[in-house]
Amino acid sequence: MTEPDPSHPDQEIERQVAARTAELTDMLAWLADGWDQERRQLARQLHDSLGSSMTALTMHLALLTQNLPADGKARERAAQMKTLLAGIIETNRKMQLELWNDKLEFLGLRAALAELVPAFGAERGIQARASLPEDDGAWSREHGVLLLRCAEEGLRNAAAHARATRVDVILDDDGEMAMLTVRDDGVGPCDDALARAPAGCRGLRLLRERARHLGGNLTLGRSETGGAILQMTLPLQMVA
Incomplete structure (x- = not known):
């Protein structure tokens, strides 16, 4: 391969642009990975601290309710508190899932997508289907995180911007x-x-x-029917 001639202005500019682009790509990847780690830690804190505290409060409330009169405002108020606690626990669970999907870490990408896609469809009132391989592929944790983020972004865009009524998530290896x-x-x-x-x-x-x-690519285009096709490809040979 011929080295660029520093004395040639165009070649030198191209070299500097390429080097700067590669540097920015590495920096963005580093920042995004750090962001993912922070989200993972925050989700863990919500689970270990707030989640366990809310569960303990629910148990204590149940014990107190057993000693209340069958009729009266105290039992009615206890029932309202139980409903409120259940709502807080569910909100906490959803926040944890939005920050970090533990199924990705413990069960793999396939399990994470199998839960994410239908749950998203049920919440948004659209038809959402996942077509997945029988087993997880030979991708690294970093690859799995990125593929999951792609699925999440594609689902959000389909519901928020595309006004779609149907979305399919397909994972191939x-x-x-x-x-x-x-x-x-x-x-x-x-x-x-x-x-x-x-x-x-x-x-x-x-x-x-x-x-x-990671040596891959992301493309966004139109399907034959006019909808969007978001596609991410990653080379598995780079997985350590």
Whole structure:
């Protein structure tokens, strides 16, 4: 390969741009990984501290309720407190899941997607289906996190921007590449959405840079029916 001639201005500019782009890609990947670690730690703290405290309060309330008169305002108030605590526990559970999906860490990407996709569809009132391999592939934890983030971003965009009524999440592994596809029946992406990056596409651009850092790629295009196809590919040969 011919080295660029420093005396040639165009070659030197191209070299500097390429070096700067690679540096920024590495920096974005490092920042995103640190962000993921912070989210994981916060989710753990919510589970270990707030979650256990709320469960203990529920048990104490149940014991107190047993000693209250069958009729009266005290038992009615206890029932209201029980309902309130149950709501707080459920909110805490949802916050933990949004911050970090423990199934990814303990059961793998396949289990995390199998839970995420139908739950998202039920919550948003859209038809959401996951097509998954029988077993998890040979991807690293970093690859699994990134593929899951791609699925989450694709689902959010399908519901928030595409106004889709149906979305499919497909995970493939051919032994050399891992490919995650999110396909919806919505209005489709704007032209060159990743490059122009309107407010709703910045998360996708960050995902693209993280994919590039791992030697992969992220694309966003239109399907034959007009909806969006978000696709991330990552090379498995880079998995240590």
